[in-house]
Amino acid sequence: MSIAVSLVGSDDRDFVAKLRERGFRAASVALSELEAAHPMGSKGPDAFVFDVRGLSRLPREIGQAKRQFPSAGIVIVAKALDPTEMLEAMRMGVNEWVAEPLQIAEVDAAIHRVARVTARPMMGKTIAVLGAKGGVGSTSVAVNLATALRAASGQPTLLMDLHLAHGDAAVFFGVDPHISVLDAIENIHRLDETYFKGLVTTTKAGPDLLGSSNRPLQGGVEAMRVRSLIEFAATAYRYVVLDCPRSDATMIEAIDAASTVVVVANQELATLRSASRIANDLRMRCGADRVKLALSRFDPLSDIRQADVERVLGGPVKYVFPSDYRTAVAALNRGEPLVVEPRSRLAESFEEFARDVAGLPARPKETAKAGLFGLLGGRR
Numbered sequence: 001m002s003i004a005v006s007l008v009g010s011d012d013r014d015f016v017a018k019l020r021e022r023g024f025r026a027a028s029v030a031l032s033e034l035e036a037a038h039p040m041g042s043k044g045p046d047a048f049v050f051d052v053r054g055l056s057r058l059p060r061e062i063g064q065a066k067r068q069f070p071s072a073g074i075v076i077v078a079k080a081l082d083p084t085e086m087l088e089a090m091r092m093g094v095n096e097w098v099a100e101p102l103q104i105a106e107v108d109a110a111i112h113r114v115a116r117v118t119a120r121p122m123m124g125k126t127i128a129v130l131g132a133k134g135g136v137g138s139t140s141v142a143v144n145l146a147t148a149l150r151a152a153s154g155q156p157t158l159l160m161d162l163h164l165a166h167g168d169a170a171v172f173f174g175v176d177p178h179i180s181v182l183d184a185i186e187n188i189h190r191l192d193e194t195y196f197k198g199l200v201t202t203t204k205a206g207p208d209l210l211g212s213s214n215r216p217l218q219g220g221v222e223a224m225r226v227r228s229l230i231e232f233a234a235t236a237y238r239y240v241v242l243d244c245p246r247s248d249a250t251m252i253e254a255i256d257a258a259s260t261v262v263v264v265a266n267q268e269l270a271t272l273r274s275a276s277r278i279a280n281d282l283r284m285r286c287g288a289d290r291v292k293l294a295l296s297r298f299d300p301l302s303d304i305r306q307a308d309v310e311r312v313l314g315g316p317v318k319y320v321f322p323s324d325y326r327t328a329v330a331a332l333n334r335g336e337p338l339v340v341e342p343r344s345r346l347a348e349s350f351e352e353f354a355r356d357v358a359g360l361p362a363r364p365k366e367t368a369k370a371g372l373f374g375l376l377g378g379r380r
């Protein structure tokens with residue numbers, strides 16, 4: 001089926017005809033009619049092309065379109081490449097920017113890049129985990145989520161370490177992969193299921209791992225390549241969990257392909273400041289529904305309570321993981337995710353998290369299974 005494109009706010013009469021000549025199902029919509037043309041709850045186009053050449057600033061309707069149709073790609077056609085406006089556009093969730101002199105082939109290529117997200121069959125659920133500050137426990141959350149998802153659902157699950165160099169997810173699984181996420185990105189054109197299976201490392205805990213590289217990163221990588229990799233992984237696995245670096249704009253752009261983004265914070269002021277900024281940016285980019293808040297190393301006696309956190313972050317905290325340093329570090333030193341040894345409250349909280357993500361019913365509180373011996377055996 002051809003790609004459905006909504007050309008918004010264009011004074012250029014030939015533009016829509018040129019898009020149709022290129023094989024797109026294109027319709028021209030005035031800015032003021034955007035809402036009427038694409039009402040809430042409708043399917044929406046595969047891509048929006050906002051023609052802003054006649055405007056003095058970016059219209060707020062861009063953000064509105066992104067929030068309402070988070071999986072539709074957005075291309076801007078502008079007079080020039082203006083870095084300030086481009087940055088603002090990126091924050092609004094724009095994926096591509098094409099400037100004058102306008103080449104229809106360039107617009108065509110940009111639409112194909114952004115519309116791929118919806119045009120491609122996706123079966124897996126992708127959960128991106130992002131720490132609001134260093135050391136909050138986001139890799140612990142990602143690794144244990146992947147392990148618990150695999151165990152609870154029995155479905156193929158992949159943990160992808162998106163720290164392109166020197167990430168530590170492999171350490172949590174006690175493995176030392178020789179092929180990394182960087183190799184996958186560099187060979188993106190070769191990706192098929194067999195090749196991909198050769199890139200991942202199987203782990204004793206259950207999930208497959210596409211780990212980080214030990215070689216330093218030369219230059220940057222294009223967000224589109226990372227995004228293609230994530231999309232590809234979601235066609236091969238039921239669940240794909242991404243351990244994401246927080247301060248990498250390319251990665252933030254790439255995790256647009258995720259179904260859910262979990263921002264991990266804790267009860268420290270500095271972390272909360274950063275979490276608030278990150279959560280707001282992500283809500284603008286991906287739509288508020290896809291962004292969930294989690295509290296790691298939760299201390300019920302802290303001066304900062306859950307309600308305070310929710311006020312600062314502007315939304316409910318969906319997942320809470322208790323503080324239990326001894327259990328966390330012991331598992332790390334054993335080289336296995338802590339949910340493999342399910343006798344702690346922390347492991348239970350990761351399991352509940354996974355069951356919620358997978359849409360499985362919560363496990364009934366099992367007094368029988370734990371029993372008195374279970375309690376004596378270290379149930380915290």
Ligand SMILES: Nc1ncnc2c1ncn2[C@@H]1O[C@H](COP(=O)(O)OP(=O)(O)OP(=O)(O)O)[C@@H](O)[C@H]1O
Pocket residue numbers: 131133134135136137138139140141296297298321322323324325326328329332346
């Ligand atoms: N719930 C918890 N309670 C206590 N300690 C924890 C908890 N979760 C993780 N830790 C410990 O905190 C440390 C940092 O955890 P982790 O590596 O998961 O954080 P991170 O956010 O991924 O850090 P980085 O920014 O380096 O990537 C580790 O020693 C880990 O064992």
Ligand SMILES: [Mg+2]
Pocket residue numbers: 138139140168
């Ligand atoms: Mg980490």
